[in-house]
Amino acid sequence: MREQGISSLPRNYELVYRFLNTSNPALIREFAALGPRPTQPQLDEVGLKFLPHLHQERAVDNTLESVFEEMRKMIRLFRQDRSMLEKYSDLLGQTSARMSRKGEISLDFLDDLNRVLSSATADTMEKSKAIIGQMVERASELDRLKSELEEYKRLSSTDPVTRLSNRRAFDTRLAAIYDSPETAARQALLIADIDHFKTFNDTWGHQVGDRVLSTTAAIITRTLGSETFVARIGGEEFAIVLETASVEQAQTTAERLRVTIGSTPFRDHNDGVDHGRLTISLGLCMAADASSPAHLYKRADAMLYEAKKSGRNQVRTYAPKMKRMLGLLKR
Known part of the structure; x- marks a missing residue:
């Protein structure tokens, strides 16, 4: 590997070993065709074709991007919930201010006030319930993605043939x-x-x-x-x-x-x-x-x-x- 300028990566060790010991003519032919001092992308192209279990990087990148997307969704949900609660708080503040002006209080005013507050409270609770449900889904998805990353981490340090450390x-x-x-x-x-x-x-x-x-x-x-x-x-x-x-x-x-x-x-x-x-x-x-x-x-x-x-x-x-x-x- 040193003579060929091949980096001492675990997947390169396995690819070279398979080339030297395998009876697969297609692998031998394609690896030999790389010639002296092959680039890492060239090695990975052959490795991905014949030893796909060694190439977890792409899957890890995709999973990480999924994690980031789930986190972005969580942040949007938190902001949405905060904005909704702030509006509800503003409404309560306005109502309290109006009630402090005793001259404006009448039966019609109280009926209207009760209707507005009941509607706003019900709407806020319903939206909060929906947001909480979405947050639970996001948290569950994050747990699943975390398990995937842990498995990829295990595979990245495990030899596929012997299941020993690599x-x-x-x-x-x-x-x-x-x-x-x-x-x-x-x-x-x-x-x-x-x-x-x-x-x-x-x-x-x-x-x-x-x-x-x-x-x-x-x-x-x-x-x-x-x-x-x-x-x-x-x-x-x-x-x-x-x-x-x-x-x-x-x-x-x-x-x-x-x-x-x-x-x-x-x-x-x-x-x-x-x-x-x-x-x-x-x-x-x-x-x-x-x-x-x-x-x-x-x-x-x-x-x-x-x-x-x-x-x-x-x-x-x-x-x-x-x-x-x-x-x-x-x-």
């Missing part, structure tokens, strides 16, 4: 690690990658690959607990923020996850086909061993690379003493 939500959670020295001191970042996933995907097909991703996500969540933050950050890669007191505890957790996934058979319950077993490689870094979110991610990712390079299906942990060695590897 890259956007991960970036936010990663930054929060360094909100204070106390939070950084007890957290760690674990990056996991399914070994040889592209080969598996090419062998069994994209749909089976998606089921593997969702099953892996379920195993991670079940193994680590629903309170642990887990995100799919692209392709077959997952990021996990661990709440842990020590590097030993974090390593134990990572190893338990590796063993659990490696011992789980991936069988298609629909046709009974056994797709074999998968393994994962993991890179671990304690937040205290990095100075920023980007630094933490870089070190955990470097450890993942080391795990892959060393044969896969293992956990590699960053330690301060490895800093010099990593520097030498880059030369």
Whole structure:
């Protein structure tokens, strides 16, 4: 994506992943036709056609405009009600003034006064009742629109395949690690990658690959607990923020996850086909061993690379003493 100048937006990650792994010839053809350094509108045109679930922006904009319109209607209703009550108040004031002039009071005057006040009061109450009813309708519509926006917000931070948090939500959670020295001191970042996933995907097909991703996500969540933050950050890669007191505890957790996934058979319950077993490689870094979110991610990712390079299906942990060695590897 960097080579092609494609922005690191969640929908772009998913589009590029689908292009690289899908068996859909139309998607492959149209994405390839964009050529080098495609613009965001060009990417969105292809994405909207093949991955419509990723393009909530237009729906959000429409919903927001509906919210603004409902608010404008509410303001007009309030102004209408205020104007009506002001007119009624003026009438009462004029009536009171006339009644203070005793010389004008007669039976005909009182009859006329009673008729005017009764009519004005009934009319005001009826109009107020109608306005209140409209206000209730507007409030109900605003509640519905608020629910829509909350759902769009949830979808914007959720990976559609695994139902885990997506890259956007991960970036936010990663930054929060360094909100204070106390939070950084007890957290760690674990990056996991399914070994040889592209080969598996090419062998069994994209749909089976998606089921593997969702099953892996379920195993991670079940193994680590629903309170642990887990995100799919692209392709077959997952990021996990661990709440842990020590590097030993974090390593134990990572190893338990590796063993659990490696011992789980991936069988298609629909046709009974056994797709074999998968393994994962993991890179671990304690937040205290990095100075920023980007630094933490870089070190955990470097450890993942080391795990892959060393044969896969293992956990590699960053330690301060490895800093010099990593520097030498880059030369």
